[in-house]
Amino acid sequence: MNLTLKVWRQKNRNTEGKIVDYQVKDISPEMSFLEMLDVLNEDLLRQGDEPVAFDHDCREGICGSCNLFINGRAHGPESGTTTCQLHMRKFSDGDTIVIEPWRANAFPVNKDLSVDRSAFDRIIQAGGYVSVNTGGTPDGNEIPIPKEIADRAFEAATCIGCGACVASCKNASAMLFVSAKVSQLALLPQGHVERKTRVENMVAQMDKEGFGACTNIGSCAAECPVGISLENIAILNREFLAAKATSNNLV
Amino acid sequence: MFPESKIPEGPLAEKWDKHKFNVKLVNPANKRKYDVIVVGTGLAGGAAAASLAELGYNVKAFTFHDSPRRAHSIAAQGGINAAKNYQNDGDSVFRLFYDTIKGGDYRAREANVYRLAQVSVNIIDQCVAQGVPFAREYGGLLANRSFGGAQVSRTFYARGQTGQQLLLGAYSALSRQIAYGKVKMYTRSEMLDLVVVDGQARGIITRNLITGEIEQHAAHAVVLATGGYGNVFYLSTNAMYCNATAAWRAHKRGAYFANPCFTQIHPTCIPVSGDYQSKLTLMSESLRNDGRVWVPKTVEMAERVRKGEIKPQDIAEDDRDYFLERKYPAFGNLVPRDVASRNAKQMCDEGRGVGSTGLAVYLDFADIIKRTGAEAVSQKYGNLFAMYEKITDEDPYKQPMRIYPAVHYTMGGLWVDYNLQTTVPGLYATGECNFSDHGANRLGASALMQGLADGYFVIPYTIGDYLASTPPKPVTTEHPAFKQAEADVRGRIGKLMSINGTRTPDDFHKHLGHLMWEYCGMARNAEGLKHAKAEIQKLRKEFWSDLKLSGTDGELNQALEKAGRVADFLELGELMVDDALDRNESCGGHFREEYATEDGEAKRNDDEYAYVAAWQYVADNQPEILNKEQLTFENVKLTQRSYK
Numbered sequence: 001m002n003l004t005l006k007v008w009r010q011k012n013r014n015t016e017g018k019i020v021d022y023q024v025k026d027i028s029p030e031m032s033f034l035e036m037l038d039v040l041n042e043d044l045l046r047q048g049d050e051p052v053a054f055d056h057d058c059r060e061g062i063c064g065s066c067n068l069f070i071n072g073r074a075h076g077p078e079s080g081t082t083t084c085q086l087h088m089r090k091f092s093d094g095d096t097i098v099i100e101p102w103r104a105n106a107f108p109v110n111k112d113l114s115v116d117r118s119a120f121d122r123i124i125q126a127g128g129y130v131s132v133n134t135g136g137t138p139d140g141n142e143i144p145i146p147k148e149i150a151d152r153a154f155e156a157a158t159c160i161g162c163g164a165c166v167a168s169c170k171n172a173s174a175m176l177f178v179s180a181k182v183s184q185l186a187l188l189p190q191g192h193v194e195r196k197t198r199v200e201n202m203v204a205q206m207d208k209e210g211f212g213a214c215t216n217i218g219s220c221a222a223e224c225p226v227g228i229s230l231e232n233i234a235i236l237n238r239e240f241l242a243a244k245a246t247s248n249n250l251v
Numbered sequence: 252m253f254p255e256s257k258i259p260e261g262p263l264a265e266k267w268d269k270h271k272f273n274v275k276l277v278n279p280a281n282k283r284k285y286d287v288i289v290v291g292t293g294l295a296g297g298a299a300a301a302s303l304a305e306l307g308y309n310v311k312a313f314t315f316h317d318s319p320r321r322a323h324s325i326a327a328q329g330g331i332n333a334a335k336n337y338q339n340d341g342d343s344v345f346r347l348f349y350d351t352i353k354g355g356d357y358r359a360r361e362a363n364v365y366r367l368a369q370v371s372v373n374i375i376d377q378c379v380a381q382g383v384p385f386a387r388e389y390g391g392l393l394a395n396r397s398f399g400g401a402q403v404s405r406t407f408y409a410r411g412q413t414g415q416q417l418l419l420g421a422y423s424a425l426s427r428q429i430a431y432g433k434v435k436m437y438t439r440s441e442m443l444d445l446v447v448v449d450g451q452a453r454g455i456i457t458r459n460l461i462t463g464e465i466e467q468h469a470a471h472a473v474v475l476a477t478g479g480y481g482n483v484f485y486l487s488t489n490a491m492y493c494n495a496t497a498a499w500r501a502h503k504r505g506a507y508f509a510n511p512c513f514t515q516i517h518p519t520c521i522p523v524s525g526d527y528q529s530k531l532t533l534m535s536e537s538l539r540n541d542g543r544v545w546v547p548k549t550v551e552m553a554e555r556v557r558k559g560e561i562k563p564q565d566i567a568e569d570d571r572d573y574f575l576e577r578k579y580p581a582f583g584n585l586v587p588r589d590v591a592s593r594n595a596k597q598m599c600d601e602g603r604g605v606g607s608t609g610l611a612v613y614l615d616f617a618d619i620i621k622r623t624g625a626e627a628v629s630q631k632y633g634n635l636f637a638m639y640e641k642i643t644d645e646d647p648y649k650q651p652m653r654i655y656p657a658v659h660y661t662m663g664g665l666w667v668d669y670n671l672q673t674t675v676p677g678l679y680a681t682g683e684c685n686f687s688d689h690g691a692n693r694l695g696a697s698a699l700m701q702g703l704a705d706g707y708f709v710i711p712y713t714i715g716d717y718l719a720s721t722p723p724k725p726v727t728t729e730h731p732a733f734k735q736a737e738a739d740v741r742g743r744i745g746k747l748m749s750i751n752g753t754r755t756p757d758d759f760h761k762h763l764g765h766l767m768w769e770y771c772g773m774a775r776n777a778e779g780l781k782h783a784k785a786e787i788q789k790l791r792k793e794f795w796s797d798l799k800l801s802g803t804d805g806e807l808n809q810a811l812e813k814a815g816r817v818a819d820f821l822e823l824g825e826l827m828v829d830d831a832l833d834r835n836e837s838c839g840g841h842f843r844e845e846y847a848t849e850d851g852e853a854k855r856n857d858d859e860y861a862y863v864a865a866w867q868y869v870a871d872n873q874p875e876i877l878n879k880e881q882l883t884f885e886n887v888k889l890t891q892r893s894y895k
Contacts, residue, residue, distance in 0.1 A: 050802045058490040111807040125430040129423035134302040137380035144391030154384035190382045
């Protein structure tokens with residue numbers, strides 16, 4: 001099929017960007033969306049133009065690198081899918097496709113469609129861990145965990161850190177991302193020791209990074225490619241309140 | 252003179268404990284005076300960086316990703332082995348050791364593999380303590396499953412996303428040390444050279460991928476954890492950015508490269524669908540626990556399937572050939588990866604392959620779905636089935652999956668001694684980028700085990716031995732070797748940018764990949780390898796005279812990044828061919844057609860080839876020198892592997 005692409009081009013963080021039109025021809029419906037962009041980039045490079053920069057790596061939907069805003073939706077028209085797992089069979093011959101980077105103050109554009117998501121790393125550094133050193137840990141089976149709890153923790157832990165939740169939120173809030181880690185560790189006994197300081201520190205860092213507030217619209221969960229549940233935000237709020245009500249920081 | 256492998260004396264089971272006692276320790280107050288560079292932040296690098304920082308060393312960690320959480324370890328699906336024997340089914344450290352040595356077709360060091368099996372049990376405890384949500388039984392204890400090539404259930408898993416959960420565990424430990432200021436993290440930084448000062452590794456040269464800046468970094472020791480080189484084949488299950496550049500640059504600065512021809516072809520991947528294909532997707536080996544592999548019994552029937560005249564589910568049981576179950580009744584669909592891959596290729600070569608290209612076999616779940624219901628199957632493999640459907644538009648609950656082998660893992664890598672030190676003092680290699688533990692074939696669920704073993708439990712001990720004999724004086728970038736290495740890097744980038752030819756980096760990469768897959772892939776022969784060598788040399792010349800790039804080197808330029816990696820693949824590819832030519836035997840993933848048993852199985856030659864081939868770089872376009880480390884086996888008897 002033949003398509004018209006409207007692609008965001010921006011030289012670097014300090015310059016203004018704009019939409020540029022491109023035509024791509026003979027696209028197979030079996031191609032992935034990123035393979036379609038590969039075709040465009042090979043054409044551009046052969047002509048001596050600069051290829052479109054975009055982030056990607058595993059192309060299996062797990063590394064969380066790819067992050068395209070396609071026709072106004074994070075990761076495109078198919079629900080529960082990362083950009084790399086979106087296939088061209090979801091589009092039709094003659095379509096016009098608009099491709100933009102994630103839009104959020106906390107995610108500045110590096111170039112074209114590549115954005116800087118290091119704010120997510122700094123939130124994890126603020127407390128998204130259990131403070132254990134290597135060695136000296138008890139036998140794995142000495143910490144029995146009910147299967148239902150382990151499964152729920154796992155569901156939260158599957159967040160791939162792509163940032164679709166932020167990109168989809170009208171407030172550019174990172175609550176779904178933060179809550180996924182907070183509830184994973186709040187559910188598991190290993191995380192209980194530090195649960196109060198963890199939630200406080202992670203939320204404080206989230207605010208510091210310039211993410212917006214959560215107004216419970218739920219577009220984050222609706223657009224999350226791995227189905228992180230909105231319930232995690234409820235857990236985060238509960239954890240946060242419990243921490244604030246009892247923490248030594250307040251007393 | 253070949254450098255010593257430094258395997259400790261004494262009985263196998265006591266070597267590691269003795270060694271840990273014998274290695275020198277760094278005084279706790281002195282640890283903060285030592286800087287260590289860790290390149291790569293996947294399982295091996297992330298675990299090493301975190302653990303070394305916890306001990307008190309100053310760590311500088313580097314990744315070309317935007318975050319350490321994106322390393323390709325994240326894509327490992329199936330699980331991680333550990334000799335816990337929680338299932339009471341006869342597992343032990345010795346059995347895991349034995350299975351790994353045998354699975355590797357007796358081309359790995361006994362002492363290294365035994366240590367790996369020993370520390371495997373600590374890894375599980377460590378990960379559980381970090382909050383890794385492993386699968387659990389209803390009683391709350393850890394669940395296990397059996398995995399390709401093993402007859403005990405020793406594989407721990409987190410649904411089909413074990414690599415993701417383990418990496419996020421290591422990433423959390425690393426994040427904690429970054430927050431403490433003990434690790435300085437450099438993201439989007441690619442190592443482009445190693446700096447060797449007076450024969451010792453003292454730093455690296457990196458390029459900031461966003462700004463294009465070239466930077467010098469100095470330290471008392473350098474740990475590489477930069478993964479494997481499977482992308483030399485262009486199409487593989489590796490992520491797009493996986494490359495050999497860091498390891499190859501180290502090789503050219505003096506680190507020997509061992510067994511480069513030992514590459515693993517994974518039997519269960521989604522087949523190629525067209526020329527535009529950018530990578531191949533693995534379907535976890537765990538699927539072979541419940542899926543049955545088959546092709547139509549006759550070529551005629553297979554032809555009708557390929558034309559779409561009949562559907563696989565309409566083929567009667569009697570007209571199907573469950574070839575693995577037929578040929579290997581004891582192991583059936585669970586034979587090791589190399590055996591399963593070769594048999595799939597053989598079926599397709601006979602004309603019995605399926606799918607529109609004829610390069611696929613079926614992996615069928617009809618039996619298990621009938622036996623336990625679709626819901627139970629979804630519990631186990633839901634995410635894999637969903638991924639398969641997304642890519643192929645076919646529903647594996649209703650029709651069998653189509654699978655075909657693809658390049659997946661490289662057992663070869665930088666040569667290291669028992670301490671994981673390369674032939675350059677102060678330079679260490681961990682995880683997939685070293686050669687040490689898997690011999691000629693890696694067993695399923697052993698890559699995660701090795702990466703974490705090296706990072707959490709081996710390097711923190713062995714690097715101390717080296718640092719303790721290095722004065723705790725600051726190391727700076729003052730030495731002229733840094734300037735020289737930076738000039739080399741700049742010269743190379745300048746050269747790449749100035750060729751101004753007609754062919755793109757991807758174009759060269761595809762061409763190389765085709766040569767490697769055709770002549771140095773699942774089956775090799777001397778004639779084909781010689782042909783490939785000549786073709787690669789030709790292609791390399793073309794690359795340096797006809798490469799096309801655009802933009803500048805002072806910005807994010809993904810084509811330039813790619814070009815540098817392809818340039819190194821073009822050199823490594825030739826060494827792989829040389830190694831495959833040298834090894835006149837078949838073993839594990841290295842199958843030379845001239846050396847096969849009567850029924851087509853790999854035929855080893857232990858008298859002449861029970862060695863590690865460690866290649867030494869001399870100069871560009873000159874043959875490398877082959878050094879041989881003889882392998883001695885005192886605790887296992889070398890037998891022809893039989894899975895019948």
